[in-house]
Amino acid sequence: MGDVRVIEVKQSVFAENDRRADALRAELKAHGTFLLNLMSSPGSGKTTTLAATFKALRGRLNMAVMEADIDSDVDARAMDELGVRAIQLHTGGMCHLDADMTAQGLRGLEALATPDAPIDLAILENVGNLVCPAEFDTGASANAMILSVPEGDDKALKYPLMFEVCDVVLINKIDVLPYFDFNLERCRERILMRNPHAKIFPICAKTGEGIEPWADWLVASVRAWQA
Amino acid sequence: MHELGVVFYVIRDVKAVAEENDVTRVDCVTLEIGEVSGVVHELLRDAWKWAVKKESLMADAELEIETIPAVTFCEDCKRDYPTVEYGKTCPHCGSNHTFLVQGNEFIIKDMQVE
Incomplete structure (x- = not known):
């Protein structure tokens, strides 16, 4: 002994992790790549929202996506058709x-990029x-989350940190509002209580309703990042 | 929910400190965990027992956990209060302009080594 x-x-x-995240952010800034960390519950419509977002941004930004879950239903070929490069990330069973x-995923994406088509917007599907996911800084330029109507308008009360760290909250599936006891105003108040600076976009990824203001926000954020 | 993940981070950091200090064996690691950090102590202990077994330097290392109480500060009345009991709303003046001062920590306090 x-x-x-x-x-x-x-x-x-x-x-x-925070140190590595800061280093990654600086590297992304130097490359002019805006990294959006997209978080949500399972089933909130992330994939549909991504597809609608990419469609709205086609021709305006060069985009790429990193899928964090192994059995994702995102078809890489479908993403290709939308002009989006996609790679799969392995979390090794982590939550x-x-x-x-994230840095490993970005290196994979860079290998897919060409000098004449650098990536303006990379979306990390957490x-x-x-x-x-709210606890760990991924090095992203901004955090966004999707809250879908069937999940309820009380989520900001139950998951405070998630709402505190998100710059943007997309309220998805607003087409089913009449069928749920979901009060959009009350939801908005609860989100703003957690984070007074949160940008809130009510959308329906399936019909495309509300996607345009969200897409415009992305373009403005990417341009500001690259400036 | 990410207890196993943070255990891996703790082991990584402990190994780094051990290397700097010529440690041959880690007997015990003490963590300071905030009351509202969301970490479930029982799960953390289970994950710890499982993960340290894979590390020769710390295969039998004990885990001690100290809790940091959660305190929220009210920007309107400039007083603080216990977070767990009152949440976001100040019990002194009813304001929602409050922020967490402490209680979200996850700190490696010290380690007993040979």
């Missing part, structure tokens, strides 16, 4: 992505979960 001693560490477990996993 050696000598027993106590080493003071006093180090946040998230500190290393979230961290900055390192693991479907409202708890864990």
